[in-house]
Amino acid sequence: MNRYQRSHITVSQATARRGVITPLAAIVLLVVMAGVALIVNRLWLDAASLEVTTCVETAVLAAGHELAADELLKEKPDYNILMDRAEKAANNAITLNTVAGQRIGVPLTKGNNLLFGKSVPVADTGLKRFLQTDHEPMSVQVKTHHAGRLNNPVADFMSDLTDTDLGTTRAQIEATIDNHIIGIRPFENVSVPAFPLAILKNDPSGKHTETWELQIDQKKGKDEYQFNPETRTVSQGSDGIPEIQLTGKPRRGDISDANLQILNFGSRHNSEIIVRQILSGLSRQDLKSYHGELLFNAGPLQVHCSPEIEDDEQDAFQKMIGQCRICFLYDKVETSSKSYSGTADCTNMVAGRIMSIKRLENQACEIILQPGVLTSRAVILAEAIPSESENYSDQKPENAADNKNTTDNSQERKNKYIYKLYLTQ
Secondary structure: OHHHHHHHHHHHHHHHHHHHHHHHHHHHHHHHHHHHHHHHHHHHHHHHHHHHHHHHHHHHHHHHHHHOOHHHHOOOOOHHHHHHHHHHHHHHHHOOOEEOOEEOOOOOOEOOOEEEEEEEEOOOOOOEEEEEOOOOOOEEEEEEEEOOOOOOHHHHHHHHHHOOOOOOEEEEEEEEEEOOEEEEOOOOOOOEOEEEEEEEOOOOOOOOOOOHHHHHHOOOOOOOEEEEOOOOEEEEOOOOOOOEEEEOOOOOOOHHHOOEEEEOOOOOOOHHHHHHHHHHOEOOOOOHHHOOOEEOOOOOEEEEEEOOOOHHHHHHHHHOOOOEEEEEEEEEEEEOOOOOOEEEEEEEEEEEEEEEEEEOOOOOEEEEEEEOOEEOOOEEEOOOOHHHOOOOOOOOHHHHHHHHHHHHHHHHHOOOOEEEEEEOO
């Protein structure tokens, strides 16, 4: 009798325990699944945010690239044209990328989520802030977020449950162009878009009138060619930007008869290497003798040179017609023991595109070059200039003269042809 009672009690207790454990197991399983879902959601949002950031960075860099264009070289640049091109480039770039398998369907519109302005240093902190303005914009900012459903049921559920935007991804990116350029520095696998070509800057003797200072700076050059940025082609016609006629050494002439020089950046005047530099730019290896960089803030650079352009080199220049590349300016050239070579004092950098090239009857090569504007990551910026900080109304009047002098020095350091494009936010 007692044995029967003990068995009955044991069976009843086991049944009661099963009734408690089953709900507890279900609750624990639910908590674990919710935790896993939140982890997956976090990972998904991180991946989607990275994709959005990459997408917006591509768009803002495309827009910034359009702000640095040949339009800036005209007497009265039309910045509305540049901003319209930038808006179009940004929208084209953003549609080429996807976020979580979907394209961002938010159009970028000037004044809404696409802003133009300047990146202005703040005097007290030294940090920079974005100042929106359509007057000579040097910066562009994109603000966007993807508000649609991005194939994430956890985020969609949490958004509906909490009435928040947990399932959206957003980004605010800013890019700036800066032309306080003091040199070039190729990356390990990225060449500088530069020709090994130097152009005569000025000639105090008056022998040459085809100098950069006369024909370009003083705008005395002919204006017979134009470049179409939409089709990337060169045609005859006026566009408001003068050209300079560059001529190599004639058959029976000497180095001083030329107003151009082919620079020896590690080529030793080997035509094969020069052709590669014309087509692909200057690499770090090419500038090995200059410690991998060229700096123009400490006086002229002396570079071995030759005024002769070989047939293969002429063919390479022919292939580069219409492509904007960095060139160099030289003040004088010293003749070596060999009449066909010398050493050029290179003082600065400019940018231009070849509009025409041909061989003259005296065997000299003639190049028609028009100045242009380009952006590159492989250029070196000058250090931050204190006077470029914001000037507040409470600034002391006695500092006005010093501020003016520093501002003038800042203007001298600007290169109107070469810009560095980089992300600033």
